[in-house]
Amino acid sequence: MTRGAALVGTALNALARPAPGLAGRAAYALFRHPLRRGGVLPGERAVHERAAVEEVVLGGRRVRVYRWGDGARPVLMLHGWQSRASRYAGFVPRLEALGLTGLAFDAPGHGDSEGGTTTILEYREITRLLQERYGVFHTVVAHSLGATAAFLALRGGLRAERLVTVAAVKDFGHFPDEFARILRLGPGLRQDLRLRIEHRLFGQVRDPWEEFDATARPERIGVRMRIIHDTDDDMVPVAHAHALKSAYGDRAELVLTRGLGHRKVLGEAAVIDGAMGFIAPESTGTREVPFK
Incomplete structure (x- = not known):
């Protein structure tokens, strides 16, 4: 885990104690948005x-x-x-x-x-x-x-x-699990993230965890x-x-x-x-x- 990920995870876990909803929204926003846009590498140009x-x-x-x-x-x-x-x-x-x-x-x-x-x-x-x-x-x-x-x-x-x-x-389901693992999110934030994905990101899908399972x-x-x-x-x-x-x-x-x-x-x-x-x-x- 990088130092930046450790700091973000620590901040989210700390915020989740007094303000679980705010921490959940922040974790969800981080999960949704790529932290960077990959550039064209020299060997690819x-x-x-x-x-x-x-x-x-x-x-x-x-x-x-x-x-x-x-x-x-x-x-x-x-x-x-x-x-x-x-x-x-x-x-x-x-x-x-x-x-x-x-x-x-x-x-x-x-x-x-x-x-x-x-x-x-x-x-x-x-x-x-x-x-x-x-x-x-x-x-x-x-x-x-x-x-x-x-x-x-x-x-x-x-x-x-x-x-x-x-x-x-x-x-x-591997993606939110891996995201939570990298940030070392607590159980409450992990569950909150999965619920937000299920009901907000893919609310139109009956069961996204099954629908998006490649097997x-x-x-x-x-x-x-x-x-x-x-x-x-x-x-x-x-x-x-x-x-x-x-x-x-x-x-x-x-x-x-x-x-x-x-x-x-x-x-x-x-x-x-x-x-x-x-x-x-x-x-x-x-x-x-x-x-x-």
């Missing part, structure tokens, strides 16, 4: 700047969309929380070499898109809008929260031939998938990957890596190779054997 830039409009906010290619055989790439589309820069040349079109967007409140925050439902709606524009996706590649959103979208009718997840979060109703997702996860992920335990593999059985391949963590995995050669070996296995000439 050349690929980022040659993308064709488009947009979709969601709730009156302009969402920045990036395309590398002519639109044929689109591969949709979904980033995670506090991230941005440019994190997929290492994938783009590999996709282009195969005649595939890379597509990605900065979620609302992220990168160069408008707004201050986003939700998993907005991710789903953006993927639907891009489906209308580009048709069936050759592959969806998704990291962290983006992976949770990808399962939700596919279960709701998004059409894709295959799915690659990286550091996938199995169920949305729920697996029979509704028929695509083949590769689940890539690092055993040393310090934010999303590898148990999430094993749960997904168990839920989807023979439709899913599990590929584990070591020593890569969570936030920077999309730029790692082992992850890019693992994804591309599934997106276009004929291009590698080799068969990958995941370790367990």
Whole structure:
């Protein structure tokens, strides 16, 4: 835990004693809003700047969309929380070499898109809008929260031939739990946060904890998938990957890596190779054997 997180958590816990409602509102506001917008990293800039830039409009906010290619055989790439589309820069040349079109967007409140925050439902709606524009996706590649959103979208009718997840979060409940763990929030604030998410953020959803569980109703997702996860992920335990593999059985391949963590995995050669070996296995000439 960083010193800043420790100070914030201590302040919220202290405030919760005399003013639990105020502390709950503050914790909820922090949970909802990314603390920073990820910038384009130096190693990503050349690929980022040659993308064709488009947009979709969601709730009156302009969402920045990036395309590398002519639109044929689109591969949709979904980033995670506090991230941005440019994190997929290492994938783009590999996709282009195969005649595939890379597509990605900065979620609302992220990168160069408008707004201050986003939700998993907005991710789903953006993927639907891009489906209308580009048709069936050759592959969806998704990291962290983006992976949770990808399962939700596919279960709701998004059409894709295959799915690659990286550091996938199995169920949305992990996010408030991890937020509370990082800040060391007391039991009262933890429960208050979950109630606010359930009744305010997703009040239109009957049971968001079940609806946003990627292992729920697996029979509704028929695509083949590769689940890539690092055993040393310090934010999303590898148990999430094993749960997904168990839920989807023979439709899913599990590929584990070591020593890569969570936030920077999309730029790692082992992850890019693992994804591309599934997106276009004929291009590698080799068969990958995941370790367990």
